[in-house]
Amino acid sequence: MVRVHPIVFLVDVDNTLLDNNSVQQDLKDHLEHTYGPEARNRYWSILEELFLELGYRDYLGALQRYRAEHPREVELLSMSAYLIDYPFASRLFPSAFEVLRRLRGFGPTVILSDGDVVFQPHKVERAGLSDAVDGRVLIYIHKEEVLDDVERRFPAEHYVLIDDKLCILTAVKRFWGDRVTTVFARQGSYARDPQTGALPPADVMIERIGDLLSFDLPRWPTPPMPASLSNDLPGFAGL
Numbered sequence: 001m002v003r004v005h006p007i008v009f010l011v012d013v014d015n016t017l018l019d020n021n022s023v024q025q026d027l028k029d030h031l032e033h034t035y036g037p038e039a040r041n042r043y044w045s046i047l048e049e050l051f052l053e054l055g056y057r058d059y060l061g062a063l064q065r066y067r068a069e070h071p072r073e074v075e076l077l078s079m080s081a082y083l084i085d086y087p088f089a090s091r092l093f094p095s096a097f098e099v100l101r102r103l104r105g106f107g108p109t110v111i112l113s114d115g116d117v118v119f120q121p122h123k124v125e126r127a128g129l130s131d132a133v134d135g136r137v138l139i140y141i142h143k144e145e146v147l148d149d150v151e152r153r154f155p156a157e158h159y160v161l162i163d164d165k166l167c168i169l170t171a172v173k174r175f176w177g178d179r180v181t182t183v184f185a186r187q188g189s190y191a192r193d194p195q196t197g198a199l200p201p202a203d204v205m206i207e208r209i210g211d212l213l214s215f216d217l218p219r220w221p222t223p224p225m226p227a228s229l230s231n232d233l234p235g236f237a238g239l
Helices: 020-035 037-054 059-069 074-085 096-104 119-126 147-153 166-179 194-198 209-214
Strands: 005-011 109-114 137-140 156-163 180-185 204-206
Touching (some): 059 074, 096 209, 109 119, 119 137, 166 180
Parallel strands (some): 156 180, 180 204
16 A cells, blocks of 8 residues: 655756756856857757757757757767766755755655656756655656656645746646645746736745745645745745
């Protein structure tokens, strides 16, 4: 029999625990410095094309497609080394590890991310996030479409999902209803997308992942009331 936990925390990676905008800027700067602005622009154009096609950014796939367009540029091989050796741990948001450590004190804490089958797991591992959650890492193509599989692997009476994309939080809320508390981390480009104004608010909003250190984490499972996190708010409202 699989144990049903009272609560399971599901935590996104890019722009939730890890400053992916800065990673992207570092990559752009490296491309321009090493290969020139034309190569940088073309690579990024391919990356965005793949994003529209796949639903996630396939950095290695974009590099492979760029290489196919420039088969004689063997210098591109060093670009793969840059991606693989990138120091992702240095781009974690302040207090990311401390937050994961605190959540683990209340229940199993799981990395729940989207991405490709090679680079995203490597990023999570190299950033130290896999070890921080005892290897509990789930990476899907579209995580909001496979919540039944998440529940099968980590059954719980209640879930807490922390993510920087309000559209993801909305989809998960639609699936789990009162069994999930959605936490909107307003970090990164998606968090301030004007289109999010058309979506219902998350149960809880935080400005940065480190804000969860000052939260009086609740005793579950009382259904949440919408709330925003500020310095004078001690915990999840209604919990």
